[in-house]
Amino acid sequence: MIGKALSGWRPAGLIAYLMGPGAHEEHRNPHIVASWDGSPGLHQPPKAGPGEFDFDLRALIGSMSELPKEFGLPLDNPAASPDDLPGAEEWTQWLRTSGKKRPPAHAPEWVKYYRWDPKAEAVVLKPGYVWHCPVRLHPDDPTLTDAQWQRIAQRLMEATGIHQSGCRWVAVRHADDHIHLMATLVTDKGGSLRRFYPRNDWYRLRKACRELERELGLVPTPEADWTATRRPTRQEIGKAARHGRAEPARTELRRLVAQAAAAAGGPEDFFARLREFQVVWRPSYAADGEIRGCSYVLADDRTAEGEQVPFSGGKLGRDLTWPKLMQRWASTPAAEPVERTEDGRSTADARLDVLEEAAEVVNEAAERIRSGDEDPAGITHATADVLGALALGTEYRDRGPITAAFDRFDRAARIPGRVLPRDHGLSGRALRRASRRIAAAGSISGRGQEKFALAALVLALAGLVAEIRAWQQHAGRPHQAAAARRTAAVLPVDRVAANNAAARSATRSPRLADRLDRTTARPARPARRHHPGARPPR
Template sequence: MAEQMLSEVGVATAATDLGLRWIAMRHADDHVHIVATLVREDGRTNWMRNDYPRCVKATYNVARRYDLHRRVPPADRTAHRRAHPVEVSKARRTGRPQTPRDELRRRVRRAVAAAGSEEEFFVGLREAGVLVRLRRSSTDAQMITGYAVALPGAGTASGRPVYFGGGRLAPDMTLPKLRLRWEISVPPPATPTVGRSERVEAMRQAAKVATAAADDIRRAARTEPERAQATAVAAADLLTSLAYVMEGDRRGPLHRAAEVFDRAARDLYRRVPRSTSRCQEMRAMSRLVALMGRLSGDDDTIAALALVMDLARLADTLEQLRKAQQRLHQAEAARAAADALRMVAGGRQPTVTLPLTATPRPEPTVGGGRRAGRGR
């Protein structure tokens, strides 16, 4: 099995080829460790570019060939970039519940869900208390080509803010990809009246659209996969706006469910689908829910919980779609989001099983807890 995996990757070669050399060491009853050199027997170097995704894919193929119980699916690059362990350790030292990268991702995602244009997006970022730095074209100063955001009070030791570009927060948060959302804009009613009855009506409208979106995904799964993909991404925006309406700035269980659902809804390899009439309708509902503001009574709370249950059914549909597409990482995320949404709708506290922030591990130490100096 190890030889088949390494042959697919390009490490193992025929006996007559003076290629790379490798060993497999049995470390326990259930796994082996593999060590391979990158210098061939004839002195040339094989740099093995993109070796990690190739190894993961080859391992999955071997596990499927031998019908092993545990299979790690190939990487699909739908996960957002996780915080570095240094960021996690600094957040712990400063008493922050999450890293600035994760906090910025949540605030930017909320601004995206509530915006119908590029101008509204940048206004929403500033209203969310985020420092924004625009990148302009080197040939046309009036043209904006990108942006970066920073969290106030979370800078370097000298007090300088640490900026993160949109692509460093999530694969679909770069400005060119966000602009694809705003090609066709269906704005909500201008200056809508905000009250409890209006909020209830907005939740009911959003619930109808969510139910129609689930049916749309089922119908378009085979014949129009891009349409189903666009609908799933727009549903993530609606859930993001709903999480802020129900929980505010608190990163509660609904916020965590929205982040996991967002992972399940992304397209492969950082692609962004073209907008459709259905996804624009859902984004209009997302903006309307965001404009309605926080819940204020039992009536709008009940309507919001009904919307949460409809979104849980939509997550079930998304899970079925991802399983049919053999995108197992995203199917697992959709399942976790559906379970969490049902627990929220039932008044219970969910536990989202997919970790969103890396847990820092203690550095290896020797001799009384102090790291040994590296010899020269």
């Protein structure tokens, strides 16, 4: 169960949407299931015609707007920008320098509805008094009754403190799997009108939702781990559809930056990869001249005014900020160069060696997770680099099955509370080195002997992902485990070709065997296997 709190300024507009057919005519049988006074039936709008959505909304709008109107708040949306309002130039400057001061008595009425946003470097509209929270079930949850939804709505409104404050609120149901909570945050409790500001409502909603999931036997949602990548906004998704893009620019850009980071050994390699991907980067510098951050732009992603749309590394992924990238590159020694022909391409034998070496490293990493010889967190994070580099070599910017596996593994690699592992570990560093060598090998054709070596590597990756899934499940992280399962499901495993590769791997050259021994060597110590009742390796 997921709830997301929003805010606005127009009670009538929100009520009309909730009781209407919806943006895509997806609403069915809209009705009120809960209210602030415990009598939702009294607030159900009467029918005004034969249609499913022909309601007389005047009484409901009047009840929800009564206190805000008495308090002097606008019942319609204020202008998004005050540029055309009286005294805009003078009072915009005042908002910029006043901090959190209250406007003086002689200030225009509109001033109290705006604030200065230092990030946007502009005057923006404050959050409105119309509080709105959709609450949605997981697709695998059963259909709940109106009485159950009433109980859920009451608990959530009490958790936020809105119910106790005396604010008016209702819960509207117009689908089987979700309701909408709506409140106007003005109260007359205590004998005088005042605004009410919920504190930490997002956190309190999340906590109450998890409690209700346990009580009602619903599918549990994961705890907030502060490592998730930001999803594309509704506007970004709509823009991609209008321009015929296969996916939003944010999603494509995150993948390209992550793949460039996995393939690079430092800033110079990283920027060279971005240039190859036609990604524009904009570094920012500290006082000492060192890079302190970087934003990225797809060359063909522009606004309606023709301006480029930049995304900082942190907005693409928590592990893609500049300090995290530098930390990642510093944790792994430089990879050995790949043998090349006179025209600069990698040789066929070199590509075979790289693929076979990577398969051995991946198999070794899976064994170290099974035996408990190494913290799986470092291996898990480095596995994403191998998937990203392999997708780059086999599919480049086409969205094939390995690219799909790379995208799905993002969730599986998350460790709550940690963006990067505390210790990358021996196998983790070996996996990162392997990812750089795969990227250095260039395009992998998947023909001839390469087909068999590639199949062996994909099979090894499927085995490693299975071990990661078991570890995440045992550590009490079912959602990461489910993401690992989805990753393994899309990997193009060819067991016949992988078996054919085993014979060649057994007779590989002494040079390759020596490099593998140095890459994956581990200290001699007895294996520490853990059983289902034991604490997972840390």
